[in-house]
Amino acid sequence: MFIKTTIVENLNDVISLEGPTGTGKTMSFLIVKEYLDGLIKDGLLHGGIVYINGKNKTVIDVLVDVIHSFGYEVPRRGYSFGYYIDKLIDIAKDVGHIHICVDEIDKVKGGRNTVEDLLYYLSRTQNVSATIITNNFQFFRTITDPRVRGSITKDKTIIFERYNYDQCYNILKERCKLAFVDGAIDDDAIKLAAEITSFEQGNIRSGLEILRKSVQIALSTNKDKITKEIVKMASEDIRLRKYSEKILALPASLRLIIMAAYFLRLEKCRTVFSSREIYYKQNEYRAILGKKTVALEIVWNALSELVEYGFLDQIKRSKGRGKGIERMYELIYPLEAISYAFKRDPELKELFNKELRGIKEKGRLREHGYT
Numbered sequence: 001m002f003i004k005t006t007i008v009e010n011l012n013d014v015i016s017l018e019g020p021t022g023t024g025k026t027m028s029f030l031i032v033k034e035y036l037d038g039l040i041k042d043g044l045l046h047g048g049i050v051y052i053n054g055k056n057k058t059v060i061d062v063l064v065d066v067i068h069s070f071g072y073e074v075p076r077r078g079y080s081f082g083y084y085i086d087k088l089i090d091i092a093k094d095v096g097h098i099h100i101c102v103d104e105i106d107k108v109k110g111g112r113n114t115v116e117d118l119l120y121y122l123s124r125t126q127n128v129s130a131t132i133i134t135n136n137f138q139f140f141r142t143i144t145d146p147r148v149r150g151s152i153t154k155d156k157t158i159i160f161e162r163y164n165y166d167q168c169y170n171i172l173k174e175r176c177k178l179a180f181v182d183g184a185i186d187d188d189a190i191k192l193a194a195e196i197t198s199f200e201q202g203n204i205r206s207g208l209e210i211l212r213k214s215v216q217i218a219l220s221t222n223k224d225k226i227t228k229e230i231v232k233m234a235s236e237d238i239r240l241r242k243y244s245e246k247i248l249a250l251p252a253s254l255r256l257i258i259m260a261a262y263f264l265r266l267e268k269c270r271t272v273f274s275s276r277e278i279y280y281k282q283n284e285y286r287a288i289l290g291k292k293t294v295a296l297e298i299v300w301n302a303l304s305e306l307v308e309y310g311f312l313d314q315i316k317r318s319k320g321r322g323k324g325i326e327r328m329y330e331l332i333y334p335l336e337a338i339s340y341a342f343k344r345d346p347e348l349k350e351l352f353n354k355e356l357r358g359i360k361e362k363g364r365l366r367e368h369g370y371t
Contacts, residue, residue, distance in 0.1 A: 014130050014151050015129075017157075029101055050066050050099075057108055057109065059108060059114065060076070060113065066100050081113045092128060100128065106139040119152070162203070165195060168204060192232065193231050206238075211231075243333070245341075253302065258331070261281075262342075266359050310332070
């Protein structure tokens with residue numbers, strides 16, 4: 001209704017769709033676009049609608065993509081912001097009212113011209129209106145220009161809430177009907193996927209990811225039906241993979257320190273270690289790998305970095321009266337995620353597996369839940 005009204009009455013409105021990722025904002029716009037494109041094709045509406053994802057694009061990139069979408073050629077570089085706005089005005093004379101959707105508006109990169117410049121002209125250029133989509137509820141607070149803030153009215157803002165259990169179940173069940181032959185998935189499996197999805201994030205993409213992973217597990221284990229147990233396995237695998245990706249994104253020197261803390265925990269059967277214990281352990285690993293040892297100060301800095309990233313916790317302990325303090329470190333990242341990551345680490349997996357075999361031979365893993 002909002003978009004159709006902007007086209008029919010030639011309004012310069014900015015409509016906003018806000019909400020967490022995976023709650024249907026983009027899909028809703030595209031459904032509306034498809035419906036209104038049909039009215040335009042039948043001659044019942046005079047105008048044009050274009051969808052652009054603004055992620056990692058500059059303001060100029062967005063305008064160029066809009067212009068190209070209408071079949072007009074303009075260069076990407078060498079012209080001013082005003083040149084592209086004038087081109088939009090010329091296109092509107094031919095097409096009629098132009099409605100532009102900029103998805104992930106908060107991810108549009110700044111430059112010579114800012115997102116505020118873009119929104120200012122989209123809300124004031126003749127025969128042009130816009131829909132903006134954002135996952136960031138704080139986005140509009142970052143807009144400092146009162147003219148722009150005033151153009152984005154709350155009465156044309158639609159908030160998309162996270163999906164609840166019933167919504168997740170109905171969506172996933174419908175997708176299963178489309179994707180699977182009859183009997184390929186238990187209803188209890190769909191219910192569990194919906195329960196996990198609604199409880200964890202309310203993001204339907206997570207539920208679809210669980211179902212996709214369930215298919216992979218079922219095929220790899222020669223199962224002809226996706227069961228509740230397979231969904232549990234898929235959910236756990238996805239959880240560990242996401243945790244492990246954060247470890248594997250670190251440089252090898254930091255991963256080696258995490259490995260040192262991990263095996264100290266298994267070997268010593270305690271959770272807190274001094275920086276020197278971690279230092280000597282990681283230098284032991286460096287020697288095995290044929291790398292030069294590093295100074296204690298470098299490891300101190302690395303430990304502080306890992307504390308900042310949320311892998312370790314720092315605990316300060318007094319050495320006694322007049323003797324200062326000692327910094328101790330606790331590994332607070334899930335152990336199973338660390339193991340999952342290092343078993344897939346292209347540089348360190350051989351060392352990790354060798355150390356793990358050594359620990360197993362000493363019989364130290366039972367109390368940690370390992371077999």
